[in-house]
Amino acid sequence: DAMVIQNPRYQVTQFGKPVTLSCSQTLNHNVMYWYQQKSSQAPKLLFHYYDKDFNNEADTPDNFQSRRPNTSFCFLDIRSPGLGDAAMYLCATRASGPSSYNEQFFGPGTRLTVL
């Protein structure tokens, strides 16, 4: 089945130690998103890729970076995780185009713990 896959599902890192979360998709969607969802809060968009074009949200900290080496994969890099970065990180994909709407397909998320 076509899907959005996130690895790992659970990630533990130390304060200040760089960490990378990965997302892959078999949907061949040209748009990929990263959302941060802290406990009991709504998901918040960090950035997205439209094909190879990177679009950062204005309030996304510089500590968060992303890479998209090809259509299928997208990575979230946290350069120096702080305790406040502990959250669920959700990857989503979407096909842009003339359709009247384009549903975002979400992965299962990676729950990040910072010690």
Place this chain on the structure above:
Amino acid sequence: AQKITQTQPGMFVQEKEAVTLDCTYDTSDPSYGLFWYKQPSSGEMIFLIYQGSYDQQNATEGRYSLNFQKARKSANLVISASQLGDSAMYFCAMRGGTGGGADGLTFGKGTHLIIQP
């Protein structure tokens, strides 16, 4: 800027009853899309239903329907004949534009729905 407001932090509903989850929105975009997602305790976001701002009829998907009142800027989710498996967080979300743009979703704070036997 877009804003989604969900005023019900939590709801308890008896199994088999219908339930309405409230959502109001604010946007300056003339065209937009409204979404409802379900998030079980496992964390994945499950798409339920979509309503476009120019859609003439309210959206329906099985037991889910969306009560869209454009003038009041509300997009309430109605779940008919609730089931124990409906217990989850429910998020209302909006995306500006209904075409091919790549903008992400703006989410409300969610409603935690608990279905009681």
